[in-house]
Amino acid sequence: xTAASETTVLNADQLREILPQAYPFIxxxxxxxxxxxxxxxxxxxxxxxxxxxxxxKDSDVQTIPPMFLVEAAAQAGLVLLKHGSNxxxxxxxxxxxxSVSFEQPVTSGVYFFKAVIGKSMTDxxxxxxxITNNRQFHSQVNFFYFLKPNV
Numbered sequence: 719x720t721a722a723s724e725t726t727v728l729n730a731d732q733l734r735e736i737l738p739q740a741y742p743f744i745x746x747x748x749x750x751x752x753x754x755x756x757x758x759x760x761x762x763x764x765x766x767x768x769x770x771x772x773x774x775k776d777s778d779v780q781t782i783p784p785m786f787l788v789e790a791a792a793q794a795g796l797v798l799l800k801h802g803s804n805x806x807x808x809x810x811x812x813x814x815x816x817s818v819s820f821e822q823p824v825t826s827g828v829y830f831f832k833a834v835i836g837k838s839m840t841d842x843x844x845x846x847x848x849i850t851n852n853r854q855f856h857s858q859v860n861f862f863y864f865l866k867p868n869v
Contacts, residue, residue: 745790791847
């Protein structure tokens with residue numbers, strides 16, 4: 719099954735309403751799976767014409783700085799925390815990356831971000847995001863989050 723054949727749960731316009739980022743810094747195209755307070759799967763179709771691609775010295779391979787995947791993973795977790803939750807109204811979410819592993823360079827292709835809520839308390843918790851490229855494991859990012867009232 720390809721990203722094109724997956725059912726869209728949230729489209730790009732809906733993601734723009736949930737995420738505080740603005741174009742071009744929204745790193746997700748759509749959400750194809752969502753279980754409230756449990757997990758979601760988001761998709762980013764990375765093409766070679768993306769503005770953030772860079773060419774490696776002495777190589778024809780174009781890569782993306784890995785931190786763009788970390789940002790996309792953070793956005794997937796933020797959507798998981800905020801979508802469909804009235805409890806998040808009036809709260810700001812602060813994220814801290816506490817571990818990340820990259821198995822290979824970031825090149826063009828379809829990336830899937832599966833975010834899963836781990837332990838969650840009233841005002842803090844963590845979530846893990848597994849990143850796959852063409853359904854093969856690519857990276858893992860773990861985030862700690864805490865909630866603070868808006869001022």
